[in-house]
Amino acid sequence: MIDNPWLWGAVSGLVIVSVLMGVAAYAIWFERKFAALMQNRPGPTQVGWAGLLQSIADLLKLLQKEEIVPTNADRALFNLAPPLGVICVLGAMAVFPWAPGLIPADVDVGLLLALSLTSLMTIPVWMAGWSSNNKYALLGGMRAAAQAVSFEVPLLLSAMVPVILAGSFRIADIIAVQADGAWMIWWPPGPGTVAFVIFLLTSLAEANRIPFDIPEAESELVAGITTEYTGMKFGLFYLAEYLHTLIGSFLAAALFLGGWDGPGPDGAHWLIVKGLGLFAGIFWVRWTLLRYRADQFMAVCWKIFVPLSLGMVGLAAVWKVYA
Amino acid sequence: MALTHPSAAPAPVAPVRASVRPWPDPYLDVEQYDPEGDLLVLNLGPQHPSTHGVFRVKLWLDGEVCIKAVPYAGYLHRGVEKLCEKLSYVMIPPVVDKNDYLSAFTNELAINMAFEALNQVEPPRRAQYLRTLGAEMQRVASHLLWLGTFGLDMGGAIGGGATLFMHCLREREGILDCFEVWTGGRFHYNTLTVGGNRHDVPAGFAELVTRTFKAIRARLEEYDALILDNAIFRARTAGVGRLDAQLALEHGITGPNLRGSGVDLDLRRDRPYGVYGELKVNVAVRSEGDALARYHVRMAEMRESIRLVLDLVDGIPPGPLCALKPVKLPSAYKGKAGQAYVSIETARGELGTWVVADGSDKPYRCKIRAPSYHAVSLIPYLAPGNNVSDIVVTLGSLDPVLGEVDR
Numbered sequence: 001m002i003d004n005p006w007l008w009g010a011v012s013g014l015v016i017v018s019v020l021m022g023v024a025a026y027a028i029w030f031e032r033k034f035a036a037l038m039q040n041r042p043g044p045t046q047v048g049w050a051g052l053l054q055s056i057a058d059l060l061k062l063l064q065k066e067e068i069v070p071t072n073a074d075r076a077l078f079n080l081a082p083p084l085g086v087i088c089v090l091g092a093m094a095v096f097p098w099a100p101g102l103i104p105a106d107v108d109v110g111l112l113l114a115l116s117l118t119s120l121m122t123i124p125v126w127m128a129g130w131s132s133n134n135k136y137a138l139l140g141g142m143r144a145a146a147q148a149v150s151f152e153v154p155l156l157l158s159a160m161v162p163v164i165l166a167g168s169f170r171i172a173d174i175i176a177v178q179a180d181g182a183w184m185i186w187w188p189p190g191p192g193t194v195a196f197v198i199f200l201l202t203s204l205a206e207a208n209r210i211p212f213d214i215p216e217a218e219s220e221l222v223a224g225i226t227t228e229y230t231g232m233k234f235g236l237f238y239l240a241e242y243l244h245t246l247i248g249s250f251l252a253a254a255l256f257l258g259g260w261d262g263p264g265p266d267g268a269h270w271l272i273v274k275g276l277g278l279f280a281g282i283f284w285v286r287w288t289l290l291r292y293r294a295d296q297f298m299a300v301c302w303k304i305f306v307p308l309s310l311g312m313v314g315l316a317a318v319w320k321v322y323a
Numbered sequence: 324m325a326l327t328h329p330s331a332a333p334a335p336v337a338p339v340r341a342s343v344r345p346w347p348d349p350y351l352d353v354e355q356y357d358p359e360g361d362l363l364v365l366n367l368g369p370q371h372p373s374t375h376g377v378f379r380v381k382l383w384l385d386g387e388v389c390i391k392a393v394p395y396a397g398y399l400h401r402g403v404e405k406l407c408e409k410l411s412y413v414m415i416p417p418v419v420d421k422n423d424y425l426s427a428f429t430n431e432l433a434i435n436m437a438f439e440a441l442n443q444v445e446p447p448r449r450a451q452y453l454r455t456l457g458a459e460m461q462r463v464a465s466h467l468l469w470l471g472t473f474g475l476d477m478g479g480a481i482g483g484g485a486t487l488f489m490h491c492l493r494e495r496e497g498i499l500d501c502f503e504v505w506t507g508g509r510f511h512y513n514t515l516t517v518g519g520n521r522h523d524v525p526a527g528f529a530e531l532v533t534r535t536f537k538a539i540r541a542r543l544e545e546y547d548a549l550i551l552d553n554a555i556f557r558a559r560t561a562g563v564g565r566l567d568a569q570l571a572l573e574h575g576i577t578g579p580n581l582r583g584s585g586v587d588l589d590l591r592r593d594r595p596y597g598v599y600g601e602l603k604v605n606v607a608v609r610s611e612g613d614a615l616a617r618y619h620v621r622m623a624e625m626r627e628s629i630r631l632v633l634d635l636v637d638g639i640p641p642g643p644l645c646a647l648k649p650v651k652l653p654s655a656y657k658g659k660a661g662q663a664y665v666s667i668e669t670a671r672g673e674l675g676t677w678v679v680a681d682g683s684d685k686p687y688r689c690k691i692r693a694p695s696y697h698a699v700s701l702i703p704y705l706a707p708g709n710n711v712s713d714i715v716v717t718l719g720s721l722d723p724v725l726g727e728v729d730r
Contacts, residue, residue, distance in 0.1 A: 035485075035486070038486050039485065039490070040489060040493055041489065135363060136365075138363075139365075139387060139711070143387075214712075220373065220711050220712050221711070222371060222372060286483070287485070287486050288483045288486065289478065289483045289553070290474070290477040290483050290484055290553065290555045290556055290559060291477060291478055291484075291555070291559075293558070293559060293710070293713065294387065295710070296558050296559075
């Protein structure tokens with residue numbers, strides 16, 4: 001569309017960042033309305049029609065809050081952590097293909113880059129936990145590090161299944177292989193379905209969402225890593241968490257649900273429908289389930305997810321060679 | 324054989340004690356255990372979302388595993404027992420309402436029964452009957468709130484636990500509505516007085532209560548199935564906070580916490596008061612002693628209380644509400660000299676009141692035996708060896724109300 005790669009990168013980056021911020025703001029509104037529906041209450045109603053401007057009002061409130069840095073906190077790390085988190089998750093979106101030919105940065109190892117950038121999110125979380133000079137934050141940071149070390153393995157292994165089947169790390173290639181309904185989730189039968197479930201669950205854990213939100217665990221650790229954060233710094237963590245979940249659902253839609261493939265004309269609209277559908281499903285899980293204890297979900301990870309995803313990688317390789 | 328004072332016996336050596344007793348040593352010497360000072364000292368509370376009020380537990384953590392726990396009560400101390408010495412008999416019930424603020428009705432009942440025993444006043448049958456009905460309604464309301472906050476302890480304020488909490492609060496609202504049409508208050512009723520009740524039930528009360536409790540009964544089955552079906556709930560509660568029956572008895576634990584450990588004791592059946600003698604109260608007992616057992620006991624108690632309420636509400640007998648003539652001035656009512664101890668079964672266990680009176684219009688001394696106070700004394704025994712998440716679940720499953728602990 002735009003021939004100059006620098007200009008294209010700048011324009012698409014700007015568009016994606018602004019659109020994602022808007023989506024995140026309205027995802028919060030949607031989640032609050034959705035939770036209210038599940039809990040027999042009206043949810044936000046006061047700001048704008050049906051509370052549609054609630055997220056804007058919350059944002060303005062967060063901007064006005066006093067920025068507090070605790071005494072004896074590591075100032076540099078403390079202030080660096082929230083923006084770094086948002087940069088990590090937004091950067092992952094740079095390699096995401098929205099429609100055939102509509103890719104901000106078409107990298108050969110796009111999937112690997114996206115997954116490593118989202119995994120980097122652990123670093124700011126640990127930075128926040130360490131630098132806050134708060135015991136609850138420290139415990140949350142330790143939990144986050146342990147969680148990331150464990151859940152990276154099944155996440156990457158389950159993402160390897162579509163990579164092996166498509167023979168490429170480029171997300172656009174993986175989507176192209178799934179054209180005309182041959183989605184990884186059911187074709188070839190078996191590995192894709194299991195890998196999809198594991199990928200979705202581990203990206204929940206990556207994004208610290210219930211039932212794996214133990215780094216935050218507000219009933220145990222008050223607010224976990226964000227205990228000492230105020231104002232927009234807290235807001236940035238919140239935003240990063242939402243974007244992380246959003247990116248996880250879009251990646252799952254691209255890798256396993258055929259991306260932009262769908263009945264009728266193919267295009268970005270199908271990808272958006274699938275991604276937002278998974279995102280809403282994650283809300284449903286969040287407002288239904290309780291939280292695992294740290295050691296229990298490590299057990300789930302190492303005893304169930306890792307062997308299962310390894311097995312699926314093997315099955316996918318066998319399929320690739322013999323079918 | 325000569326009797327010796329217990330303090331004269333030689334102090335048992337710590338390792339022997341630890342091996343004989345199946346629970347951790349609450350008096351562990353941290354200096355000796357950890358001379359390097361590597362343990363993380365964490366103050367859980369007083370302002371912590373899962374302490375159900377203002378309550379502090381000082382935890383020594385090795386990683387996330389607790390080595391020693393010391394509870395500190397008293398952040399909500401309002402001097403209720405001293406207040407009772409300064410207020411006349413009719414002015415005390417609204418004050419003790421606020422002790423166990425989740426079941427105000429049974430608080431009033433306990434203190435008024437003690438005053439009545441002191442003065443040898445027998446409330447009329449209609450009053451007794453309505454008191455029993457109110458106590459059972461209050462038990463359901465209190466256990467519903469416990470269920471909701473137990474969900475919050477495990478699922479957090481933003482998560483599945485909040486959904487459970489909201490649904491439990493919806494059912495509890497119905498019960499509070501029933502209390503509102505009866506007494507005018509939703510939370511703190513001030514409806515019982517020495518010798519009887521102040522407020523009579525209005526017309527249509529039986530229908531309202533029947534409708535409310537039948538709806539709660541149907542939904543409770545739904546919640547129970549949903550909660551028990553959840554693998555995460557079972558994983559978080561089974562085997563967590565295991566309470567030994569012997570330890571429970573040594574610490575004076577009563578109510579659902581004791582029955583969850585396999586001791587079959589319920590004052591409603593074993594020492595009946597009100598009209599409980601005429602009713603058949605089925606007492607739920609589980610032997611496991613963990614958080615899941617306490618959950619089962621409380622759910623069974625809710626079902627039993629709903630059954631009792633539905634049975635009772637249809638046969639409210641006619642008659643007077645109060646055995647004594649109302650007095651114009653609170654101080655016009657003079658009590659007899661003497662002392663009395665009365666205890667009843669509230670939603671949390673045995674709530675006892677010991678009154679000593681000197682014949683004036685005020686009690687000389689009023690001691691309240693609160694079941695929650697005994698429950699929080701278990702924390703040094705139940706917390707060590709568990710991680711922070713389990714301690715939060717254990718504390719939630721003991722269902723302490725801090726207003727009652729600190730008084």
